[in-house]
Amino acid sequence: xxxxxxxxxxxxxxAIWLFSVPFxxxxxxxxxxxxxPRAIATGMVLAATWMIVRPEQRPIRKSAQRGTWYRPVVAxxxxxxxxxxxxxxxxxxxxxxxxxxIAILLHVRILIALSTGIITAGVVHLVFVLLLGVV
Amino acid sequence: xxxxEGLAALVVGGLYGAVFGAIPGLTATLSVALFIPLAFFLDxxxxxxxxxxxxxxxxxxxxxxxxxARIPGTPASAAYAEELHDVxxxxxxxxxxxxxxxxxxxxGVVGTIILIVGATALAEVATHFSSFEYFWVAVLGLTAxxxxxxxxxxxxxxxxxxxxxxxxxxxDPTLGYPRFHYGNTTLxxxxxxxxxxxGLFGFSEVLEYCFxxxxxxxxxxxxxxxxxxxxxxxxxRHSWSVVVRSSVVGTLVGFLPGxxxxxxxxxxxxxxxxxxASREQIVLAGASSNNxxxxxxxxxxxxxxxxxxxxxxxVLAVFLMKGIVPGPLLFENDIGLVMSLYATFLVANLVLLPxxxxxxxxxxxxxxxxxxxxxxxxxxxxxxxxxxxxxxNPADVIIMAAMGGVAFILRRGGFPLAQxxxxxxxxxxxxxxxxxxxxxxxxxxxxxxxxxxxxxxxAATIITIVFGIQNRRx
Numbered sequence: 001x002x003x004x005x006x007x008x009x010x011x012x013x014x015a016i017w018l019f020s021v022p023f024x025x026x027x028x029x030x031x032x033x034x035x036x037p038r039a040i041a042t043g044m045v046l047a048a049t050w051m052i053v054r055p056e057q058r059p060i061r062k063s064a065q066r067g068t069w070y071r072p073v074v075a076x077x078x079x080x081x082x083x084x085x086x087x088x089x090x091x092x093x094x095x096x097x098x099x100x101x102i103a104i105l106l107h108v109r110i111l112i113a114l115s116t117g118i119i120t121a122g123v124v125h126l127v128f129v130l131l132l133g134v135v
Numbered sequence: 136x137x138x139x140e141g142l143a144a145l146v147v148g149g150l151y152g153a154v155f156g157a158i159p160g161l162t163a164t165l166s167v168a169l170f171i172p173l174a175f176f177l178d179x180x181x182x183x184x185x186x187x188x189x190x191x192x193x194x195x196x197x198x199x200x201x202x203x204a205r206i207p208g209t210p211a212s213a214a215y216a217e218e219l220h221d222v223x224x225x226x227x228x229x230x231x232x233x234x235x236x237x238x239x240x241x242x243g244v245v246g247t248i249i250l251i252v253g254a255t256a257l258a259e260v261a262t263h264f265s266s267f268e269y270f271w272v273a274v275l276g277l278t279a280x281x282x283x284x285x286x287x288x289x290x291x292x293x294x295x296x297x298x299x300x301x302x303x304x305x306x307d308p309t310l311g312y313p314r315f316h317y318g319n320t321t322l323x324x325x326x327x328x329x330x331x332x333x334g335l336f337g338f339s340e341v342l343e344y345c346f347x348x349x350x351x352x353x354x355x356x357x358x359x360x361x362x363x364x365x366x367x368x369x370x371x372r373h374s375w376s377v378v379v380r381s382s383v384v385g386t387l388v389g390f391l392p393g394x395x396x397x398x399x400x401x402x403x404x405x406x407x408x409x410x411x412a413s414r415e416q417i418v419l420a421g422a423s424s425n426n427x428x429x430x431x432x433x434x435x436x437x438x439x440x441x442x443x444x445x446x447x448x449x450v451l452a453v454f455l456m457k458g459i460v461p462g463p464l465l466f467e468n469d470i471g472l473v474m475s476l477y478a479t480f481l482v483a484n485l486v487l488l489p490x491x492x493x494x495x496x497x498x499x500x501x502x503x504x505x506x507x508x509x510x511x512x513x514x515x516x517x518x519x520x521x522x523x524x525x526x527x528n529p530a531d532v533i534i535m536a537a538m539g540g541v542a543f544i545l546r547r548g549g550f551p552l553a554q555x556x557x558x559x560x561x562x563x564x565x566x567x568x569x570x571x572x573x574x575x576x577x578x579x580x581x582x583x584x585x586x587x588x589x590x591x592x593x594a595a596t597i598i599t600i601v602f603g604i605q606n607r608r609x
């Protein structure tokens with residue numbers, strides 16, 4: 001069960017090492033900005049090796065892994081839609097749209113989902129824009 | 136010792152801190168920063184109590200998001216966000232936030248007592264801390280963090296390395312070389328760990344529910360005052376040694392300039408996890424240590440004129456603006472002001488924290504009464520606006536969403552999330568102080584252990600490793 005995560009972590013470690021190759025060195029050959037990323041990469045490869053050679057004693061329950069994969073992906077895409085929505089309508093309306101969309105994704109009734117989005121947009125505008133002035 | 140205007144400032148400041156701290160993305164530091172322009176026009180006996188109330192209550196209020204939706208409001212509250220959320224899930228938000236608020240109050244009182252008794256002596260110790268000692272403090276915190284993942288320290292190590300990796304994005308803290316930014320200006324400035332925290336803890340909860348609809352968020356229970364006051368007070372009475380030890384750790388780490396409440400809370404909670412404490416005791420340890428650190432950050436500020444954290448840096452600006460000169464002479468020339476600060480800390484911790492804590496806990500209990508699917512939709516909106524509000528940068532929303540995705544995958548693999556934040560908080564401290572120390576000593580690595588305090592810290596790190604391995608075998 002830990003082989004695949006182990007391989008992915010090892011691959012990430014190798015990638016970090018390779019990406020840090022162009023970083024400059026200090027005078028007299030002392031390590032510079034590459035030192036810390038390379039130490040992390042080494043740690044990742046070692047931890048990954050340990051995960052691969054020492055399999056987990058308690059396997060993860062299959063039931064805990066069952067779920068619907070498409071919905072988390074759609075949720076992430078809806079949140080990323082903040083960027084164009086913000087450009088078109090400002091932060092409060094953009095947040096309202098996201099809240100309504102996520103509510104619909106989670107099977108909340110459309111009328112309630114839209115009302116929640118409108119109320120959230122109102123609260124965001126009042127608190128973040130008018131009262132605190134942080135956005 | 137405290138004027139009526141000062142008391143009024145305490146109450147208004149506490150309310151302001153409660154609102155700010157409870158909203159994800161708005162930190163205690165930001166709340167004080169927004170208050171500073173107003174503070175310049177106020178008398179110090181009004182401005183300083185308000186700042187103390189804002190910072191003390193906002194640090195506690197950072198736990199409200201953790202309680203309701205696993206979104207810690209501050210890096211310090213991320214140290215025990217998972218445990219607090221679990222406690223709230225099992226026993227209701229009033230009980231969880233009761234432990235947090237009353238633990239914060241107890242820690243704040245201990246921190247204030249240490250501030251009163253040992254300000255000058257501790258400030259003297261702080262002057263002996265150089266980059267070598269700071270390096271070892273970071274190593275100690277990271278070591279404790281690895282073994283804090285008791286069920287799977289290797290997974291804890293991987294999560295920690297991932298956090299350290301995230302901390303390397305942007306300009307290198309010592310030499311100024313840009314790393315892993317791929318031409319993106321937001322990445323060049325580094326990942327903001329509050330934005331990362333919102334994604335890691337808050338948005339990942341939404342993704343988890345999208346993946347597996349049906350798992351409940353939190354529950355509500357009856358008898359609010361009994362849940363908020365009686366049961367947590369009983370816990371504090373039984374676990375008083377946890378409060379004292381964690382408060383002392385919070386104070387000792389908090390008074391070091393640059394370390395502050397965040398590192399203090401992580402060190403205190405990591406040790407409680409290593410020793411196999413209950414979830415309630417871990418919350419108690421974290422809450423008491425971070426509020427103890429709020430008080431102790433004033434030690435170098437009052438005694439030496441050195442800021443302990445960003446809040447006290449702003450306080451020093453107010454001092455200078457008002458013609459007050461911090462340092463040893465402050466205790467001789469303006470003892471009245473010093474006494475009023477001490478009294479303000481005690482009132483803020485003994486009165487304000489329980490009152491505003493109860494108020495915010497009641498509001499949190501109302502929030503969790505909302506149907507889960509609707510609550511999660513609103514939480515998504517809060518995650519988005521909270522991450523955007525940090526720097527008014529839409530790219531932070533992308534970072535938040537990406538962190539949510541990373542956390543979702545990590546959770547599927549059984550990797551802990553708290554260690555990712557720990558790596559992000561301690562990574563820059565570790566790297567900067569290692570590089571500075573190495574360059575200072577011409578890369579003579581033996582100089583890392585040839586000073587008395589570094590020897591003690593290195594020994595504590597080794598003891599932590601041995602204790603952690605033994606504890607795991609048991």
